[in-house]
Amino acid sequence: MNAIDVAVIGGDGIGPEVTEQALRVARTVLSKRGIELKETPYDLGARRWHATGQTLTDDDLAALSGHDAILLGAIGDPSVPSGILERDLLLRLRFAFDHYVNLRPSIRYPGVPSPLADPGEIDFIVVREGTEGLYCGNGGSVRRGTAHEIATEVSVNTAYGVRRLVRYAFEVAAARERKHLTLVHKHNVLVNAGDLWRRTVAEIGEEFPSVSTDYLHIDAATIFLVTDPARFDVIVTDNLFGDILTDEAGAISGGVGLAASANLNPEGAFPSMFEPVHGSAPDIAGTNTADPIAAIGSLVLMLNHLGIREAANDVQQAVSTHMAQRAELAAAGIPYEVTTSGVGDAICAAL
Amino acid sequence: MNAIDVAVIGGDGIGPEVTEQALRVARTVLSKRGIELKETPYDLGARRWHATGQTLTDDDLAALSGHDAILLGAIGDPSVPSGILERDLLLRLRFAFDHYVNLRPSIRYPGVPSPLADPGEIDFIVVREGTEGLYCGNGGSVRRGTAHEIATEVSVNTAYGVRRLVRYAFEVAAARERKHLTLVHKHNVLVNAGDLWRRTVAEIGEEFPSVSTDYLHIDAATIFLVTDPARFDVIVTDNLFGDILTDEAGAISGGVGLAASANLNPEGAFPSMFEPVHGSAPDIAGTNTADPIAAIGSLVLMLNHLGIREAANDVQQAVSTHMAQRAELAAAGIPYEVTTSGVGDAICAAL
C-alpha cells in the first residue's frame, strides 16, 4: 500500500482538536513506512448547519463514499435543536454506509485510575449493532402538544441485521483467547426482539463450537460491569443497549476520554468510520484539555481495518508506553495533567 | 388504624424466604403498636404455573384488589419460558393495578462496602414510570423463524402517563432537602418520546419553582452513577431506563440485596405493591443466604404508604442500626456473614 485516502470530519466541540492529534500521529507513523496519507476535511456539524441549514447532503455522502475510511471527531452542539445533528448527520452516516458493526473495545491500561475500588483486568469488546433497533427513527407523535399526545418509538430487529452482526461477534470471539460471547438483551420483557436475538445466537453458535456463550439481561449487565467487569470477553447486543453499556464500560476503564470505536461495514461496500465513544464536550472545547487517546485509539482501529497492521501496532505500542508513563506518575502521586496537544506530542515522540 | 390487610406473594426462588423475614419484622413492629396484621398468602409463580398452567387469573386479580397492599418477594424461574411469569404475572400486576409510580430509593448505609473506590454520599431516589414505554407488550414478529423475520418492540408514551409520573416526581423532589430533579432519557435519538418527556418536565416544573432540574442522556447517566453518584437527588425516567439505572444504582450502593422498591398507585384506586429490586436468584434459593434487607426496606415503603409512619420509622431505624453493626464488623476486618433468618433476627431484636 502506497497511500491511504481518509475523509476527516472534525465535527463539533472538542472533535476537531482530538482529531488533529490523531492525524499528527497518523502522519508520523505512515510517513515512516513510506505510506502517503491523503486527508480530505469535510465541514460537517453545527457550524455548517447554522451557516447553511445543511447537515449532510447527498453530494456529501457521494463524496465521502469515495474515500478509504472516515475519521470522525465528535458531533453535537447545544446550539442546535436536539436530534438534528445526531440523527441527520452522525446516524445518517452510520445508516447510509451500512455500518452494522459498531465495535467498542474496553481496555484498562495498567495503573490507569478507575472509579472502581478493585477493577481487576478489564479487556473486553462490545459488538454493538449499528443500523437497527430503536435507532431507526421509526416512531412518531399524534396529537402533539395536547393532553392526548401519544409518542412512540419502534425498535426494529431483522433476521438479516441480527444474523450478520451476531456472526461477526462470533468471529471476533473465536479469534480471542477466552473465546467467550455474552448476549445482552432484555428478553423477559422485549419478548419478540429478545427471542430473535437468542435464537440467532444459538443457531450461529453451532458454527463456532470453540466459543462459549452466556446471556445477561441489560439490567444485570450494568451491575456486573461495576462488580466484576473481568468476566466479560465479547459482548454482543443491540444498538441502544450497546450505547448504554459502552459508556458505562468507558467510565469503569478510566473514562470515555480513552474509549475508541469503529463503525464498520465489514464487506467494504462503503467506507468504515472511526470515532471516539465520547461526545463533543462543548464545555471544554478549545481549552486544549480533552484527552485525544480515544481519537488516537480510533486511528489504531482504522489502520487495522485498512490492513496496515504494523503501523497500527506501532501506534498502539506508543499509546501503551504513554499510558504506562501516566501510571508511573500517578503512582508517584503526581497526577498526569492531560493537554490535548501534549498527549499528541508524547505519542508522536514515542513512535 | 387497628388493622392492615396485606396480600403476600412470596413468589419464586429466594422470594418466599426474604418475604418471611419482612413479615416477621412487620408482625413485631405492628403488634407493639396494637395494629393487627392480616396476611393472606397467594400462591403465584413458577410452582403454580407448572401445576396448573395459570399465572394470574381474573379471580386472583379480583381477590388481590381487595387488600390494602401487596408484599411481593420475587418472580421468575429458569424452568419457565422467558417472559411468561415476568409479563403475565409481575408486569400484569403492575399494569392492572395501574402502578404508574415505581419508586426506587438508593441509599448507601455508612460503611457498607461499595464497588466504587470513593462512592461519596449516595442518597437519591429513582421515580420510574411503571405502566408505559417498552413494557407495554406492544410489539410482534413477522415471518418468525425465516431469513425474513422482523421483530419489533414499541415504546408507547402518553401525555397522560408521563404527566402524572412527572408531577409525582416533582412532588418527591420538592419534599427533599436538595430539591433537584434529573430527567434521564435519550432525546437525541428517541426524538418523539424524548420531546414529550422534556416538554412535560418543563411545563410541570413551572408549578414547582423551588425544584431545580437538569437533563442527562441515559448513557451519560450510567457514567455518572459510577463517577459521581452523589450528584443525584431525584431521577425521573421511563420504564426501561428506570429498570437499567436502578440495578446499576443498587450495585454501587452496596448490592441489589439492599435495594427496596414500591409500585404505587398513588390515588389508592388499587393496592400498591412492594418488592425488592433484586430478582428470584434461583441459584441461592433455600440456602438461607439471601439478604432480606431489600424486602424489609420494601416493608418500610409499604408502612409509609399506608400512613403508619411511626412503625415505618421504627423499622428503618432498626435497619440502620443493624447496617451500622455490619459496618463496624467490616471495619474490624470481620465481614458480616449474611443469613436470611439471622438478619431478620437482628432487625426484630433491634425493634
Ligand SMILES: CC(C)[C@H](C(=O)O)[C@@H](O)C(=O)O
Ligand atoms: C450521539 C449519539 C447519537 C450516539 C449514539 O447514541 O449512538 C453516541 O452516544 C454514541 O454512542 O456514539
Ligand SMILES: CC(C)[C@H](C(=O)O)[C@@H](O)C(=O)O
Ligand atoms: C423481572 C423484570 C420484568 C423486572 C423489570 O424489568 O421491571 C425487574 O427487572 C425489575 O426491575 O423489577
